Amino acid sequence: MKDDNFLKENNARQIWHPMGHPGDAHTTPPKIITRAQGVTITDIDGNTVVDAVGGLWCVNLGYSNDKLKDAISGQLQDLPYYSAFAGTSNPPAIEAAYEVQNFFVEDGIERVFFTSGGSDSVETVLRLARQYHRIRGEATRTKFLSLKKGYHGTHIGGASVNGNNRFRINYEPLLPGCYHLPSPYAYRNPFHETDPVKLAQLCAQAMEDEIQFQDPSTIAAFIMEPIQGAGGVIVPPETFMPLMRDICDRYGILLISDEVITGFGRTGDWSGARHWGVKPDMMSTAKGITSGYFPVGAALISGKVAEVFENSDSAQGGIYHGYTYSAHPVGAAAVTACLQETLRLDLKTNAAARGTQLCEGVKALAEKYDIIGDVRGGHGLMTGIELVSDKATKTPMDLPTMSKIHQTAYEAGAMVRLGAHNILMSPPLTITEDEINVILNALDKGFASA
Numbered sequence: 001m002k003d004d005n006f007l008k009e010n011n012a013r014q015i016w017h018p019m020g021h022p023g024d025a026h027t028t029p030p031k032i033i034t035r036a037q038g039v040t041i042t043d044i045d046g047n048t049v050v051d052a053v054g055g056l057w058c059v060n061l062g063y064s065n066d067k068l069k070d071a072i073s074g075q076l077q078d079l080p081y082y083s084a085f086a087g088t089s090n091p092p093a094i095e096a097a098y099e100v101q102n103f104f105v106e107d108g109i110e111r112v113f114f115t116s117g118g119s120d121s122v123e124t125v126l127r128l129a130r131q132y133h134r135i136r137g138e139a140t141r142t143k144f145l146s147l148k149k150g151y152h153g154t155h156i157g158g159a160s161v162n163g164n165n166r167f168r169i170n171y172e173p174l175l176p177g178c179y180h181l182p183s184p185y186a187y188r189n190p191f192h193e194t195d196p197v198k199l200a201q202l203c204a205q206a207m208e209d210e211i212q213f214q215d216p217s218t219i220a221a222f223i224m225e226p227i228q229g230a231g232g233v234i235v236p237p238e239t240f241m242p243l244m245r246d247i248c249d250r251y252g253i254l255l256i257s258d259e260v261i262t263g264f265g266r267t268g269d270w271s272g273a274r275h276w277g278v279k280p281d282m283m284s285t286a287k288g289i290t291s292g293y294f295p296v297g298a299a300l301i302s303g304k305v306a307e308v309f310e311n312s313d314s315a316q317g318g319i320y321h322g323y324t325y326s327a328h329p330v331g332a333a334a335v336t337a338c339l340q341e342t343l344r345l346d347l348k349t350n351a352a353a354r355g356t357q358l359c360e361g362v363k364a365l366a367e368k369y370d371i372i373g374d375v376r377g378g379h380g381l382m383t384g385i386e387l388v389s390d391k392a393t394k395t396p397m398d399l400p401t402m403s404k405i406h407q408t409a410y411e412a413g414a415m416v417r418l419g420a421h422n423i424l425m426s427p428p429l430t431i432t433e434d435e436i437n438v439i440l441n442a443l444d445k446g447f448a449s450a
């Protein structure tokens with residue numbers, strides 16, 4: 001490895017970073033993270049902070065899980081790669097699929113299709129949804145419904161169902177036939193409804209209205225995050241996802257639960273859909289499936305959908321979709337070890353307790369600081385803080401102030417994530433009470449600096 005001077009000189013020079021302006025990175029280079037241990041990260045200048053981001057909503061087990069590291073290095077020795085396209089398989093992939101299916105059996109999941117990450121998983125479920133209807137003789141069902149504020153990755157299909165325009169407008173025209181419904185976002189919504197349960201009803205009515213307008217026979221699937229993550233941690237009331245399930249059932253529309261963040265314990269349950277008492281038709285997963293140690297995702301398929309594919313003729317039911325790294329043996333070994341550790345450490349229970357602590361702590365800060373417009377969370381380790389420069393008009397906080405808060409919090413011991421004028425937090429699910437207090441103290445200093 002080259003020395004620190006080389007790294008600093010070349011930081012953001014050759015590499016273009018996702019989700020940022022390549023020119024801005026020359027003037028404000030990214031922090032270089034060199035090491036990590038437990039739930040802390042260390043940068044090139046030796047600063048060590050609690051990682052309230054969990055890498056990117058993914059390092060559920062923290063950074064020091066030796067069982068997972070050993071599984072990856074051991075598998076590299078035995079079989080570093082082989083294709084899993086039809087005709088060949090490998091032992092870790094067979095075992096990982098078995099473990100994943102068991103993990104989600106209560107959600108009605110019966111089949112697993114491995115991918116290389118969340119965007120791939122979303123793309124897979126969208127494609128399979130269309131094919132499912134085609135096999136059943138309803139080839140007109142091609143459209144997708146989704147929620148505003150939703151995030152479903154960055155492939156063309158996923159970006160098309162995304163509900164935040166900053167991920168869309170520079171890449172239009174996107175996929176035709178994608179329609180966006182109001183989000184159950186009580187702080188801001190077109191109905192001016194602050195009661196979450198009433199708002200859920202209004203969103204459901206808007207959905208039925210859109211379905212009637214489009215004609216149900218044209219709609220393949222509705223995709224939603226059980227708790228909207230990147231859009232600002234938007235937590236619906238418990239009535240919302242069951243309402244969506246009911247509408248999908250009545251109109252023959254598949255319900256896809258995008259569990260890329262919410263899967264594997266982050267909400268305080270093993271899946272976000274289970275958290276709300278709903279069984280989806282398909283799920284897209286990634287992140288916590290390997291705790292971020294190896295890039296893996298999985299599209300998960302319910303018995304209802306699997307049966308249609310498996311009983312179809314080969315021309316219609318063949319899945320001509322997949323990735324070179326689908327069911328990668330090293331990734332698959334990581335999946336099995338990760339799930340075993342996730343269950344052994346019962347991460348969901350800690351996520352629920354520490355999530356409540358974090359959310360309550362931020363609510364206490366909201367009493368102190370007027371710039372905190374809204375605090376969202378309390379369902380596992382996903383907490384969002386929406387900052388405003390004027391509480392009465394809810395004017396979004398300006399970006400220089402957001403950056404100042406971010407940097408001050410970092411200097412005070414916690415890495416948090418900014419999403420426009422929101423602070424988003426999703427620390428490792430192994431985090432302790434004391435480490436949550438470090439985050440809260442750092443935020444306090446950050447807000448005081450604004």
Ligand SMILES: Cc1ncc(COP(=O)(O)O)c(C=O)c1O
Binds near residue numbers: 057117118152225261
């Ligand atoms: C709900 C959701 N879906 C899909 C994705 C895309 O996943 P990836 O970045 O692994 O492609 C993300 C990423 O954060 C996500 O939060």
